[in-house]
Amino acid sequence: MMRHAYLIIAHGEFAVLELLVRCLDDVRNDIYIHFDRKVQELPKLSTRHAGLFILPRRIDVRWGDVSMVDTELELFAEAYRQASGYSYYHLLSGVDLPLKSQDYIHEFFATHAGAEFVGYYWGRDLEVSIDRKVRRRHLFARDFKGSGFVFQLKRLLRFLWLRTQIATGLRRYQDIEFKKGTQWVSLTHEFVGYMLERREELLRLYRQSFCSDEIFVQTLLWHSPMRERIFDVVLEGRGCMREIGWRDNVLADYTRADRPMLLSSNGLWARKFNSQDMDFLLELMDELKVLPK
Numbered sequence: 640m641m642r643h644a645y646l647i648i649a650h651g652e653f654a655v656l657e658l659l660v661r662c663l664d665d666v667r668n669d670i671y672i673h674f675d676r677k678v679q680e681l682p683k684l685s686t687r688h689a690g691l692f693i694l695p696r697r698i699d700v701r702w703g704d705v706s707m708v709d710t711e712l713e714l715f716a717e718a719y720r721q722a723s724g725y726s727y728y729h730l731l732s733g734v735d736l737p738l739k740s741q742d743y744i745h746e747f748f749a750t751h752a753g754a755e756f757v758g759y760y761w762g763r764d765l766e767v768s769i770d771r772k773v774r775r776r777h778l779f780a781r782d783f784k785g786s787g788f789v790f791q792l793k794r795l796l797r798f799l800w801l802r803t804q805i806a807t808g809l810r811r812y813q814d815i816e817f818k819k820g821t822q823w824v825s826l827t828h829e830f831v832g833y834m835l836e837r838r839e840e841l842l843r844l845y846r847q848s849f850c851s852d853e854i855f856v857q858t859l860l861w862h863s864p865m866r867e868r869i870f871d872v873v874l875e876g877r878g879c880m881r882e883i884g885w886r887d888n889v890l891a892d893y894t895r896a897d898r899p900m901l902l903s904s905n906g907l908w909a910r911k912f913n914s915q916d917m918d919f920l921l922e923l924m925d926e927l928k929v930l931p932k
Contacts, residue, residue, distance in 0.1 A: 640667060641667065641726040641727070641745055641748065641749055641752075642667055642668070642669070642723065642725050642726060643667060643668050643669075643725055643726060643727045643728075643729060643744075643745070643748070644668070644669050644670075644671060644718040644721075644725040644727070644728045644729070645663050645668055645669070645670045645671065645689075645729050645731060646671050646673075646711075646714035646715065646718060646728060646729065646730045646731065647659070647670065647671065647672045647673070647714075647731050647732070647733055647735075648673050648700070648707075648710060648711070648714070648730075648731075648732050648733060649672055649673065649674050649675070649678075649732070649733030650674070650675035650677070650678060650700065650733065651678075651733070652733060652734050652912075652913055652914050653682040653733075653914075654914035654917055655733065655734050655736070655912050655913065655914050655920065656672075656682065656684070656733040656734075657682060657684060658736065658917075658920060658921070658924065659731070659733065659735060659736055659737075660684050660686060660691070661930060661931070662736065662737050662741075662924060662929045662930055662931075663689060663737070663741070664686045664687055664688050664689045664931055665688055665689055665741040665931060666688040666689065667689075667741065667745055668688075668689040668690075668741070669689055669690035669691075669692065669718065669721070669725070670686065670689050670690065670691050670692065671692045671694060671714055671717055671718050672684070672691075672692070672693050672694065672733075673694045673697065673698070673710055673713060673714050674693065674694075674697055675697065675698070675699070675700045676697040676698060676699040676700075677699060677700075678697075681693070688931070692717065692718075694713060694714065694717055696713055698710045698713065701780070701781040703777075703780055703849050703850050704780045704781045705780065705842060705845050705846055705847075705848060705851055706781065707822075707851075707852040708841065708842065708845055708851055708852050708855055709842060711730060711822070711852060712834075712835070712838050712841070712842070714730070715728060715730075715826075715831050715834065715835060716835055716838070718831075719828075719831050719832065719835055724828045725828055726748065726752065726827070726828065727748050727825050727826065727827060727828075728825070728826050728827075728828070728831050729824075729825045729908075730822070730823055730824050730825070730826075731823060731908060731910075732823065732910055732911065734892075734910060734911040734912050734913065735823070735881075735908050735909065735910040735911065735912075736908065736909060736910075736912055736920065736923075736924065736929075737907065737908050737909075737927070737929045738882065738901060738904050738906050738907060738908060738909050738927055738929070739907050739927070739929065740927075740928055740929050741929075741931070743907075744907055747880075747907065748825070751870065753827060753868055754827075754868050754869070754870040755824075755825075755826055755827060755830055755860055755865055755868045755869050755870065756824060756825035756826070756870050756878065756879050756880055757820060757824045757826070757856055757857055757860055757869060757870075757878055757879060758820040758821045758823075758824070758857075758874075758875035758876060758877075758878035758879035758881070759818055759819070759820045759857055759869075759872050759873075759875055759878055760819045760820045760821075760853075760875050761873070761875075765819060768819060769817045769819060769854065770810070771849070772819075772848055772849045772850050772851065772853075772854065773812060773817055773845065773848045773849075773851060773854060774810040774811055774812055774813065774817075775801055775804045775805070775809075775810065775811075775849075776800065776804065776811065776847045777797060777801070777847050777848060777849045778793070778796055778797045778800050778847065779793040779794075779796065779797050780797075780847060780848070780849055812844075815858070816858075816861070816862070817854055817857075817858045818854065818857035818858045818860075818861045819853050819854050819857055820853060820857045820875050820878070820879070821853065821875060821879055821881065821883055822852040822853050822856070823879055823881055823883070823908075823910065824856055824879055825879065825880065826856075827865075827868075829865065830860065830863070830865050830868075833859075833863060833864075833865065834856070834859060837859065841855055841859070876906065877905070880905075880906055880907040880908070881906050881907065881908050881909065881910065882900075882901065882904050882906040882908070882909040882910075883909070883910055883911075884897070884909070884910065884911060890910075890911060892911055892912060892913045893909060893911070893912055894916070894919070895916065895919050898919075898923060901923060901927075902923075902926060902927065
């Protein structure tokens with residue numbers, strides 16, 4: 640029997656998270672959840688069939704900062720420590736929901752055993768984006784969002800240092816071919832081990848980067864012996880088997896208006912949802928037959 644590990648990054652919308660856990664509650668699964676250190680009161684979650692593990696190390700995750708990479712690696716490491724290992728490790732956010740049943744998902748991965756499900760982005764702005772996010776140094780990346788005098792000062796210094804790098808043509812890592820795509824992936828036990836062996840190297844490499852959670856897995860896999868196992872290197876969504884609601888470069892929440900698309904999707908999971916209309920989410924999960932009986 641193939642066993643799967645679900646790795647969840649959570650920081651809010653706990654009603655959606657509770658529904659997600661219910662959908663994943665299968666004897667073939669274990670669920671690992673990282674709660675942002677800024678969360679003051681954790682939700683009460685339970686399972687009947689799946690193992691449920693709350694990570695003891697809670698990281699103060701900041702958007703755009705390498706702390707997101709650290710969080711992902713912590714989740715992978717916690718699950719990888721299990722002696723038996725897992726066939727697949729699925730990284731989800733706490734506002735994702737499945738579009739297929741666990742029977743379907745397990746059969747799908749058994750059929751495609753050994754493939755790495757990582758989405759790659761090939762847009763025209765790819766090189767510009769990589770140049771800005773990892774080849775330039777970003778001061779105070781942890782404080783990209785905030786308010787007050789100190790924040791404004793850090794923002795000014797970050798802007799001036801970036802303008803200086805652009806004006807002088809200063810770049811780092813020019814010998815590395817970086818790749819980019821969505822951070823939400825499904826990886827084999829072998830590749831997770833390969834990645835964790837390079838954990839400290841990855842954290843050093845992406846220090847003072849911006850949104851490197853969209854880059855580090857894609858780049859490592861591309862240059863690894865497992866590159867030929869990429870499931871679909873052309874279509875980003877199919878590559879990771881996820882529906883992700885980008886609209887005009889903004890990640891929008893799915894609503895009732897998206898119901899026909901979600902019901903007909905070939906994706907295994909979708910993101911993102913909110914708890915404003917839980918009746919819709921319950922109806923959708925019921926129609927998709929993903930809630931265990």
